[in-house]
Amino acid sequence: MSPALWLLAPLAFAPWLRVRGGRHASALVAVAAMVEVAIAALISFEVIPGVELAAAGDALTTDATARLFLLVIDAIFLGITMSAWLRRRVNQGVPDRGALDGLFAIVFLVAANLALVTNHILLAWLALEVTTVAAAPMIVRPDKPGAIGASWRYVLFSTIGLGVALLGLLCLTRGHDPAAAGSYFFDELARTRAPAGDGWRPxxxxxxxxxxxxxxxxxxxxxxxxxxxDEAPSGVAAMLAAVQFNCALVVLLRVLQLPDALDGPAPGVLLTMGLASMIVSAASILATRNIRRLIAYASINHAGVIAIGLALGGPAAYGVLLYAVSNAFIKAILFISVGKMEHHYQSKDMRDVGGLIKDLPYTGLFLMIGTFALLGFPPFGSFLGEMLILSSLSATGQLLVFAGFCVAIATTFVATGRSVFPMIWGEAKRKATWPRQTAVGSLPKIAFMAALVMMGIYVPPQLNALFRDVAAALGAH
Amino acid sequence: MTTPLVVFVLILLLPLFMASWRTSLLGLAGQGLLMAWMVYDRAPALGLDDGAALVDLGLLRGLVAPIVLYRVLRTRGVPRRNDVIPPNLLSWTAVLVLVLLAFRFAAALPMPAHERPFVAVATAALLLGFFVLATQVGVFSQMIAVFRIENAIAMFTLGMPAEHDGWWIRGVEIAVLAVTLALFRWYLLALTPPAPAPSEEVP
Incomplete structure (x- = not known):
């Protein structure tokens, strides 16, 4: 049995949710996530003896891309669920979301893992589709009338986007070998070049x-x-931004790892979409007064940076990976912190919040650290990643994109600082009571922060080897 | 072009010119059933893979999806008229141009001649689906656009050389489509306000 199949193990917790009637749903989901992290670590560091990695034509794979992102998304998912569980233990007023949401979270986790380890293009697409279907109901909150509309638009855009992606994946199978049945396996597609003049692959x-x-x-x-x-509960927003984002990115990476992938219009499309995203997000960050929307626009900005890096191919590959992984941790820290802040102040408007560092010291501290990392300050991995992408832009002669990139980054920097820093250090706006803030409750965020700093200063050799292997698959030397 | 493909194009076009939600649903049902018939016609000795395709196209897309949406709209008492595209000469011209473009596009792609009509019709279905999506803001019309796009992708796979993803992947696809359909029903119920009761005539 492929070790990747072990990643289905959390599904065994689903019947427990029914037995417990959802009373301890968040605790059960956290335990399921712990199991998944343990399995991911065994796979990623290849400690399971006698494990054969995927051979050609296998539906599942544990290549470097899968191993790197398994570690990242499972660790983040565990942090998010632990955070939710600890928050409920400390503050009894925070309701547990029940068995159904617990079930959706477990299905989301398993599908996200499957999207990373699958070698079959239809299975990868299906896994992404399942993460969407599982996440959509979790966005809805009974006390937020706008949430169901937001959830619908999420499903609508996701279904359309995944539909277009499926069409693209099917075109790739046609381009593989027009004379014979096309392959549905990434590794088989990666071993063949498209015939000259074949329009299907581009x-x-x-x-x-x-x-x-x-x-x-x-x-x-x-x-x-x-x-x-904006409308989703903070934990769900973190899951979408940090976990699902990376699952979709991995499917894109697998396609860009194919030979000739960057020979057609793809680099131009990636550069255009990337730069447009950075400009749109910078303008939106300037205009918004809603902290959740600010992080959401920053996510669009990050997606733009990643797209530009991917368009450059090999030279920027290592930087893109470092940037993508760092940003997953940043978004998790920020959404968890903002969730706590929102509960405290009963507002998402940044003008209603002040003196956070005195009022909620841990939340204020993590919001500050998260914002610095978000803006690409050293010593975080996002800084190193961004620098590597920028230097590749200049080395490859993309000076117009380089200039646009710098303007968008500078605008984002000023707009974010102008809105967020007064929240952290400004005058307190409102006296509010909060049971207590414990260091234990902040453990997941401390772990995320350690990972962020580690990626900026010292990446352990085993992890670095994974980064390098994935970058090499994208054409890095 | 085979007769079923010509009929498919007609089924794609007619609901765009007849502004009623019942016609839109009939169109969806027609698309699903016609594609199921094409699968059956291609391989009358059904294997597991073809059987799964029949369930997906004929049962789920051709019958269950339209019936589920029909029941929700009936429960909500939604008025008959529902424009899938803006009712004006510009939109109708755009529809025809998109169909022509799809056929020109398919002619430019390298592929065996017998596959070309499938790709042309699938591309036309896809472009029309996007056109509906781009011009509508109502939840029901957006759902119709999504199903049109999904059907276009299914048509695209019908024209492909006998590939084999395996019946189990088809099974997972059917399960995901069924859950998506349940989710759509939920959204349609939640986001479609009940029609106001007709006010009594005052003499």
């Missing part, structure tokens, strides 16, 4: 970029993202 890659770009929140199909992140 068309397929361009469609996948457009379709997955919608899932990543790239312009022009980004409008679902701010709304969904």
């Amino acid at each position: 068309l397929g890659v361009a469609l996948v970029v457009l379709g997955i770009g919608t899932k990543l929140g790239l312009a022009p199909m980004y409008t679902w993202l701010p709304e969904a992140y």
